[in-house]
Amino acid sequence: MTGKISSRKVYDGRIISVDVDTVRFPDGSVGELEMVRHPGASAVVPVLKGGRDPQVLLIKQYRYAANGFVYEIPAGRLDPGESPEKCAARELQEETGYTAKRLRQLTTIYTTPGFTDERIHLFIADGLSKGQSERERDEFLELFPVALSKAVGMIRSGQIVDGKTVIALLLTFLEHTRQ
Amino acid sequence: MTGKISSRKVYDGRIISVDVDTVRFPDGSVGELEMVRHPGASAVVPVLKGGRDPQVLLIKQYRYAANGFVYEIPAGRLDPGESPEKCAARELQEETGYTAKRLRQLTTIYTTPGFTDERIHLFIADGLSKGQSERERDEFLELFPVALSKAVGMIRSGQIVDGKTVIALLLTFLEHTRQ
Numbered sequence: 581m582t583g584k585i586s587s588r589k590v591y592d593g594r595i596i597s598v599d600v601d602t603v604r605f606p607d608g609s610v611g612e613l614e615m616v617r618h619p620g621a622s623a624v625v626p627v628l629k630g631g632r633d634p635q636v637l638l639i640k641q642y643r644y645a646a647n648g649f650v651y652e653i654p655a656g657r658l659d660p661g662e663s664p665e666k667c668a669a670r671e672l673q674e675e676t677g678y679t680a681k682r683l684r685q686l687t688t689i690y691t692t693p694g695f696t697d698e699r700i701h702l703f704i705a706d707g708l709s710k711g712q713s714e715r716e717r718d719e720f721l722e723l724f725p726v727a728l729s730k731a732v733g734m735i736r737s738g739q740i741v742d743g744k745t746v747i748a749l750l751l752t753f754l755e756h757t758r759q
Numbered sequence: 760m761t762g763k764i765s766s767r768k769v770y771d772g773r774i775i776s777v778d779v780d781t782v783r784f785p786d787g788s789v790g791e792l793e794m795v796r797h798p799g800a801s802a803v804v805p806v807l808k809g810g811r812d813p814q815v816l817l818i819k820q821y822r823y824a825a826n827g828f829v830y831e832i833p834a835g836r837l838d839p840g841e842s843p844e845k846c847a848a849r850e851l852q853e854e855t856g857y858t859a860k861r862l863r864q865l866t867t868i869y870t871t872p873g874f875t876d877e878r879i880h881l882f883i884a885d886g887l888s889k890g891q892s893e894r895e896r897d898e899f900l901e902l903f904p905v906a907l908s909k910a911v912g913m914i915r916s917g918q919i920v921d922g923k924t925v926i927a928l929l930l931t932f933l934e935h936t937r938q
Binding site: 582583584590591593594595596598600601603605606607612613614615616618621642643644645646647650687688689690691692693694695696697698700720732735736738741742743744746747750751753754 | 761762763769770772773774775777779780782784785786791792793794795797800821822823824825826829866867868869870871872873874875876877879899911914915917920921922923925926929930932933
């Protein structure tokens with residue numbers, strides 16, 4: 581049987597943990613793999629205005645990993661037992677103050693399956709209305725509304741570089757240019 | 760000054776290491792962040808046949824993190840001192856046996872900047888010619904040539920779920936549908 585033979589936790593942290601697993605591969609061989617365990621996350625493209633070139637709401641957020649500010653869509657980790665859709669709605673509200681009438685799933689991706697099991701569930705949200713924003717500590721962000729076509733230009737020019745954000749925006753763009 | 764104040768290595772492994780860093784945030788507050796350190800990688804869309812709906816070469820590869828086979832573009836980690844372009848050419852050759860006349864960079868992404876500094880440099884390759892394939896151990900893969908339009912359909916239907924692969928294919932598709 582392909583898959584896990586045994587597992588040894590080498591780091592158990594606040595957000596991630598790391599296992600070194602002994603794994604049987606499809607050819608029957610056995611080896612060790614480092615695996616960052618992550619609870620998974622949801623992310624959502626908030627559509628502020630519809631039409632042929634809709635306006636979407638990005639956030640510009642400090643990311644230590646990138647040593648600066650990064651354009652992203654609202655996103656965050658799943659709470660224990662929380663559904664991906666509920667998580668997307670919660671993160672949208674916490675990070676932007678908006679609530680959505682409709683959430684629709686675009687896809688679910690593996691961020692980087694060579695070393696982590698993290699999956700991100702991607703949604704698109706419309707029918708937005710403004711409430712209160714409750715920003716979490718450690719999140720330094722400003723709202724950045726932008727036309728979808730301009731956001732795609734920012735992807736192509738290397739200004740938008742966050743993986744989940746690039747995927748969700750390009751899928752939204754494909755849907756709109758095909759209608 | 761925003762950024763690192765101090766760093767403590769909590770795991771030092773074969774491919775990744777994990778630091779817990781004390782960080783000053785833009786508002787002056789100080790906190791700890793877990794950061795998976797990764798050397799970075801390159802990935803490449805091999806274009807087998809040009810034209811309005813080009814044929815691209817995917818690989819179907821066993822990924823323990825996904826508990827099964829995942830469609831991907833050829834990719835791999837940068838060797839110490841290796842340029843992203845050289846890495847892309849090397850991985851293309853090792854994983855598929857093809858060498859490319861031309862490599863062109865699409866963009867560079869952060870796979871998941873909440874907890875890792877991993878960046879993947881994305882390329883498109885054409886003018887391919889077949890040589891010998893040298894497959895690394897731990898890589899169980901089969902070649903999967905497919906029309907680009909069909910690959911985009913596989914993204915939308917959730918059959919292609921690897922982040923870097925989704926981004927590189929969608930960017931390639933956008934370029935081709937705009938010409």
